[in-house]
Amino acid sequence: MPTLPPDRETATAPDTDPRFDVPLRGVAVDPETRCAHWDDPVDVIALRFGCCEAYYPCDACHDAAADHEAVPWPRERFDEPAVLCGVCGTTLTATAYLDGDDDACPACDAPFNPGCRAHRDRYFEG
Ligand SMILES: [Zn+2]
Numbered sequence: 001m002p003t004l005p006p007d008r009e010t011a012t013a014p015d016t017d018p019r020f021d022v023p024l025r026g027v028a029v030d031p032e033t034r035c036a037h038w039d040d041p042v043d044v045i046a047l048r049f050g051c052c053e054a055y056y057p058c059d060a061c062h063d064a065a066a067d068h069e070a071v072p073w074p075r076e077r078f079d080e081p082a083v084l085c086g087v088c089g090t091t092l093t094a095t096a097y098l099d100g101d102d103d104a105c106p107a108c109d110a111p112f113n114p115g116c117r118a119h120r121d122r123y124f125e126g
């Protein structure tokens, strides 16, 4: 096992990362939900999956930390929290995230990676 930096934690099912108020798993996750796969300053959201209702920094984290196929967040639940801002811990509904005009947290203004919404089909039912 490679040694992780001290602020990085890996949580795999059935465990969840105790640093977050929501159930969250991933690989080498930092305190603002950057992960082994997405590690830029703006990579600070985690997305909830319909299969296990837990949040993961990305779909590769889901595939590594869960024991089943990823299922995107279902359309009939777009008014429920499905996106976590890793900076302030606020959760956004899928609708609020997808309809937001600017790629930033409405609560704390942390910039979000605009590329995430380009991959929306991995995370949200079309
Ligand atoms: Zn799952």
Ligand SMILES: [Zn+2]
Pocket (backbone or CB within 6 Å): 026, 027, 035, 036, 037, 038, 057, 058, 059, 060, 061, 062
């Ligand atoms: Zn990841």
Ligand SMILES: [Zn+2]
Pocket (backbone or CB within 6 Å): 085, 086, 087, 088, 089, 090, 105, 106, 107, 108, 109, 110
């Ligand atoms: Zn925030």
